[in-house]
Amino acid sequence: MPEIVTTPTIQDAQRPFSGKELASHWGPRTDMILRSSDLVDFHCHRTLLAFGSEAFRDMVDVATPQGEGCEFKDRKAVVPVSESARILHSLLLRLYPATSTDTFQLVHPADLDEIDALFAAADKYNMPQVQEFTMDVLLNSPLIPMDSLRFFLWGLTQDNSALMGKAAYYTLDNVPPQIPALIDPPSVYAECLALLPEFHAHRGGHIAYSVELMGQSLNDSMLGQPDFYPEYLTHDNRTGQDFVWWDWSNDGHADGCGTTWGIQDQSGTEVWPAPWFQKHISRVAQCFRAIPGGLTGREARNVAPADKAAIEACPACARRAEEDLAQFSFQLAAFVDENNMKATNLCWV
Numbered sequence: 001m002p003e004i005v006t007t008p009t010i011q012d013a014q015r016p017f018s019g020k021e022l023a024s025h026w027g028p029r030t031d032m033i034l035r036s037s038d039l040v041d042f043h044c045h046r047t048l049l050a051f052g053s054e055a056f057r058d059m060v061d062v063a064t065p066q067g068e069g070c071e072f073k074d075r076k077a078v079v080p081v082s083e084s085a086r087i088l089h090s091l092l093l094r095l096y097p098a099t100s101t102d103t104f105q106l107v108h109p110a111d112l113d114e115i116d117a118l119f120a121a122a123d124k125y126n127m128p129q130v131q132e133f134t135m136d137v138l139l140n141s142p143l144i145p146m147d148s149l150r151f152f153l154w155g156l157t158q159d160n161s162a163l164m165g166k167a168a169y170y171t172l173d174n175v176p177p178q179i180p181a182l183i184d185p186p187s188v189y190a191e192c193l194a195l196l197p198e199f200h201a202h203r204g205g206h207i208a209y210s211v212e213l214m215g216q217s218l219n220d221s222m223l224g225q226p227d228f229y230p231e232y233l234t235h236d237n238r239t240g241q242d243f244v245w246w247d248w249s250n251d252g253h254a255d256g257c258g259t260t261w262g263i264q265d266q267s268g269t270e271v272w273p274a275p276w277f278q279k280h281i282s283r284v285a286q287c288f289r290a291i292p293g294g295l296t297g298r299e300a301r302n303v304a305p306a307d308k309a310a311i312e313a314c315p316a317c318a319r320r321a322e323e324d325l326a327q328f329s330f331q332l333a334a335f336v337d338e339n340n341m342k343a344t345n346l347c348w349v
């Protein structure tokens with residue numbers, strides 16, 4: 001966004017609010033002026049202002065050439081507003097369809113400083129479309145990883161769980177989280193910091209529960225719940241296809257590996273889980289509980305050193321471990337996706 005230079009004297013805003021139409025301009029000319037608190041005149045179209053908000057519509061009604069006590073400039077009524085030129089520029093751009101989306105992006109840290117004032121102005125003038133549009137821009141901003149806690153706070157104050165989730169994920173990379181540069185009032189910041197761990201715990205608990213269900217499905221208690229079994233053991237939500245993510249149906253395990261107890265898969269084949277793999281699932285679930293966003297499906301393939309020894313000691317496990325762990329991590333990633341979506345829709349406060 002171009003910088004708006006402010007001086008004590010009244011000056012005109014930059015395009016498209018300068019009041020000077022381009023040679024190629026073919027539409028109606030500007031017919032009203034909004035004067036910012038720092039004395040910058042924004043030449044606007046009454047119809048677009050009235051279209052954009054009820055509050056502006058009332059202003060337009062008052063600022064007629066017949067209106068009393070109005071200042072005029074270039075035969076346009078001048079209406080002072082309390083917003084700065086920077087905020088007014090940002091706000092008005094959204095009323096001008098041709099210039100809105102390509103002139104407002106959050107790519108420089110300084111762009112973030114106007115967001116709170118923009119939300120406040122949009123609220124004051126009753127422009128929910130501006131709030132929605134700004135929320136879209138926030139959600140797609142490349143700045144989220146750099147100032148994640150601040151984005152989390154915007155998600156919180158605007159009641160947008162999608163932004164909260166996305167920002168919360170990146171706070172995991174910054175422990176302790178980055179302190180936002182401009183948070184006002186400080187009590188809101190304190191509230192935000194207090195809620196963040198709760199938010200993580202909620203999501204992590206949900207995902208860890210699913211992971212533990214996968215572990216549970218390997219023991220006898222699941223056999224009595226056939227409806228439960230296929231849903232959690234064999235359905236890949238990403239591909240929409242069924243598969244067994246850990247195939248023990250092959251023979252050839254070493255003594256003590258996977259021979260503790262047997263269960264049946266969907267085809268009725270007896271399968272034997274390896275104890276080291278059950279431990280692995282428990283460990284993955286614990287990681288999710290502690291740092292839910294910190295463990296991806298790919299990382300779930302990294303077994304503990306003790307498990308590696310167990311794998312190498314068993315010919316059957318040694319032969320298939322890598323491929324089966326890859327399947328496990330892929331299935332796990334599908335679980336995480338699904339549960340993140342579920343968690344997004346949950347009321348967690």
Ligand SMILES: [Zn+2]
Nearest residue numbers: 253257314317
């Ligand atoms: Zn084995």
